[in-house]
Amino acid sequence: MNIQEYENVLSIHRVPASKLCSEFESENFSFETTDDLEKLPNEMIGQKRAEKAMNFGLAVEQSGYNLFVVGPAGTGRMTYALDSVSKVAELRAVPTDWCYVYNFENPDMPLVIPFPAGMGQKFQREMEVLLIDIERLIRSSFTSEVFEKEKRRILDEFRDEIEDLWEQTDAYALENQIKIERTPTGIETIPLFFGRPMEIKEFEQLADTNKKMIKDRENLVENKIDETIYQILKIEDQLKKKVNQFMMETAANSIQELFQPLRETYKESKKVLEYLEAYFHDVVTHFSFFIEDKPQDEQQNIMNALMGSKEQYLRRYTVNLFVSQRNLNGAPIIYETNPTYHNLFGKVEYHGSLGSWDTDFTLVKPGALHLANGGYLILQATELLQHPNAWIRLKRALQTGSIQIENLNEDNVVIPTSGIKPEPIPLNLKVIIIGSYYLYDFLAEFDEDFHKLFKVKVEFVTLMDKDQENSWKMARFVKNFVDQEGLLPFHRRAIAKVIDYSSRLVDEQSKLSTNFHEITKVLVESSYWAKLDNESVVDGLHVEKALSEKALRSNHVTEQYREMINNGTIMVETDGSRVGQINGLAVLGTRDSVFGIPTKITAQTYVGKSGIMNIEREAALSGQIHNKGMMILTGFLSGEFAKNRPIPLSASITFEQTYSTIDGDSASSTELYVLLSSLADVPINQGIAVTGSVNQWGEIQSIGGVNEKIEGFYHICKERGLTGKQGVIIPKQNIQNLMLEDDVVEAVNKDQFHIWAISHIAEGIEILTGVSAGNVRNEKGKYPSNTIFAKVEERFNKMYESTKKTKNE
Incomplete structure (x- = not known):
């Protein structure tokens, strides 16, 4: 191939500067600055599939149609989810209030009562007023003259009955010549002698038969006394019951009218009526709670500490307003940022009491699910x-349709606790979980309940079409963000630069990025640089300044690599020609920066049977995809050159001066070029770097990171001095991904640097060597003479003959 033919080859595959970057024309916008734009509500940009899925998921009311919003961070998942839910929630009815009340039959299981929105607080206040009125009326009734008079009547009636018994007993004793004396210390029986008490001396002077007779009469009287005392105890017990019944009736009569209006108000609620009925009977039964307090002595204070004070007893008549929706307009929306078990499901709080933890229904607190x-x-x-219990219990709640509050640590505490189990609350809500692709796939694969409970996948994509509609939406997004954050208005030229940057983020000329988080950073920084220049409007230059400064802040590692290449620490040649050596291109990254660097790849070929040895693989520094790429090289060489006889080839390929794992197949074409160079003994132009994957047919396949790779090699060449012959070979399919920096485009425009796009390995080897590939055999099955493929074929023939000769010897 002569110089003219070589120039024709270069010209055919050279990518013109016009295709190296797609610049958005600011004239497509009819406004000058964002101040001229009408402010519209926020809208989703470039996520039509996600919008449809979201609308569908929010509209379906059947169980299991909860939503999982999946996609990368920064694409507006959270903002869109909140906006979408807010629009739907406004149209829905406000849900019910929930109140926990005392369970008079089973205090350890508090009851829950639903109320229409806003009525829970009303019911709570009505119960507070009711308790005050009950205490007032009971005290008033128990101190009234009528009450005291009736109570005295009952007491007098029983007192008369008791006096009658004692009179009968006294009469019986007198009949037996015995006198009964009742003293504070007890009851004594005294024998009578002619109607007067017998003295001890007189008793001792009696005959034994008389003494025995008196003793017998005393025993009869004492038996009568015992019978009387038993009867009196029965009468006193009846008295207590009758007094208690009287006081209960008095309490019931005094408070009956207080309950009637409440029964009328809540006649439609069976649970309220049942609660009021149990409330009424408990007040009547425990009327003593409401009697006027008496001054308490020390002993009474100790008893209160042990048994509970009056206030603690009266707490049973209060209402725990568990969930109140009175301030809502529509359905509630809760975004729980710390979804621990208790934050989701609520908890039962405890307070210390004499070395133990005690609780009651008023200490039951709601969680996000309740709210x-x-x-x-x-x-x-x-x-x-991050909270396994939370995920497991959330699934259980969605499956059962109820929320159960439990104390998970109750069995693990050292100090004894008094536990309660509140009645579960029916659950009816939509759960929207926002997560990454990895977490979605993980749950879908390993959790068998996941697809039953989250049937709607709302998937956010990372890119959108670069059309007029989305460009205008991007402009309105800039407008809304600028107004929201108080930034300077953006000129349409600045928005055009932002759109270009959006295309660079996704490395595609016809697409825009949906990673609005990255775009907002550029908006803020562009406004800063405009203010620093005392400008009133952000222009395109300020966006360029923001991007260059952003890159400068994070390119420390990039500069270190370039410095090591320029001072020869990392050996990379950008001029001259070498056999079996080529410049490959790799993409490296830090936490906030991605950049490309050239890497020297070398190959040695010799006679043998071991095939192509990947030195990185032997050193355990090669990934699986890279190993696959190496195997494809063997497939290509065998298919092209070993159709009629085996290839007795041994070869070694390595990425020089790389000490970390290498993966990916974007250098497989580069490795094939360096093998062909070594086999054909034809030098490769070191001013040309290569990237591209190859298949077994020698066809070049697209790769990623094309912009970073080109720019990485360009900067090395620029720092060493551009010769006008340097450039990068890329796959033809990657032309659409080119969004190169302005200085690279300018260098190409001036013919100082070149980009060539190819579709087959033969095209690339011609650009690299200036020698015809000759990859098409003639009618005799031979490659054209003095071509790369002919030289390789000749080399393989020599290897085969050498091997054959050695075998015969």
């Missing part, structure tokens, strides 16, 4: 899955 019930609960998958 979102009847509406929407939004969670981040990453935070949720």
Whole structure:
């Protein structure tokens, strides 16, 4: 191939500067600055599939149609989810209030009562007023003259009955010549002698038969006394019951009218009526709670500490307003940022009491599920899955349709606790979980309940079409963000640069990025540089300044690599020609920066049977995809040159001065070129770097990171001095991905640097060597003489003959 033919080859595959970057024309916008744009509500950009899925998921009311919003961070998942849910929630009815009340039959299982929105607080206040009125009326009734008079009548009636018994007993004793004396210390029986008490001396002077007779009469009287005392005890017990019944009737009569209006108000609620009935009977039964307090002595204070004070007893008549929706307009929306078990499901609080933990229904606290019930609960998958109990219990709640509050640590505490089990609350809500592709795939594969409970996948894509509609939406997004953050208005030239940057983010000329987080950073920084220049409007230059400064802040590692290449620490040649050596291109990255660098790839070929040895693989520095690429090289060489006889080839290929794992197949074509160079003994132009994958037919396949790779090699060549012959070979399919920096485009425009796009390995080897590939055999099955493929074939023939000769010897 002569110089003219070589120039024709270069010209055919050279990519013109016009295709190296797609610049958005600011004239497509009819406004000058964002101040001229009408402010419109936020809208989703470039996520039509996600919008349809979101609308569908929010509209379906059947169980299991919860949503999992999946996609990369920064694409507006959270913002869109909140906006979408807010629009739907406004149209829905406000859900019910929930109140926990005392369970008079089973205090350890508090009851829950639903109320229409806003009525829970009303019911709570009515119960507070009711308790005050009950205490007032009971005290008033128990101190009234009528009450005291009736109570005295009952007491007098029983007192008369008791006196009658004692009179009968006294009469019986007198008949037996015995006198009964009742003293504070007890009851004594004294024998009578002619109607007067017998003295001890007189008793001792009696005959034994008389003494025995008196003793017998005393025993009869004492038996009568015992019978009387038994009867009196029965009468006193009846008295207590009758007094208690009287006081209960008095209490019931005094408070009966207080309950009637409440029964009328809540006649439609069976649970309220049942509660009021149990409330009424408990007040009547425990009327003593409401009697006027008496000054308490020390002993009474100790008893209160042990048994509970009056205030603690009266707490049973209060209402725990568990969830109140009175301030809502529509369904509730709860975004729980820390979804621990207790934050989701609520908890029962405890307070210390004499060395133990005690609780009651007033200490039951709601969680996010309770607050979102009847509406929407939004969670981040990453935070949720950090709390295993939370995820497991959330699934259980969605499956059972109820929320059960439990104390998970109750069995593990050292100090005894008094536990309660509140009645479960029916659950009816939409759960929207936001997470990454990895977490979605993980749950879908390993959790068998996942697809049953989250049937709607809302998937956010990373790119969108670069059309007029999305460009205008991008401009309105800039407008809204600028107004929201108080930034300077953006000129249409600045927005055009932002759109170009969006295309660079996705490395595609016809697409825009949906990673609005990255775009907002550029907006903020562009406004900063405009303010620093005392400008009133952000122009295109300020966007360029923001991007260059952003790159400068994170390119420390890039500069270190370039410095090591320029001072010869990392050996890379950008001029001259070498056999079996080529410049490959790799993409490296830090946490906030991605950049391309050239890497020297070398090959040695010799006679043998071991095939192509990947030195990185032998050193355990090669990834699986890279190993696959090496195997494809063997497939290509065998298919092209070993159709009639085996190839007795041994070869070694390595990435020089690389000490970390190498993976990917974007250098497979580069490795094939260096093998062909070594086999044909034809030098490769070191001013040309190569990237591209290859298949077994020698066809070049697209790769990633094309912009970073080209720019990485360009900067090395520029720092060493551009010769006008340097450039990069890329796959033809990657032309659409080119969004190169302005200085690279300018260098190509001036013919100082070149980009060539190819579709087959033969095209690339011609550009690299200036020698015809000759990859098509003639009618005799031979390659054209003095071509790369002919030289390789000749080399293989020599290897084969050498091997054959050695075998015969």
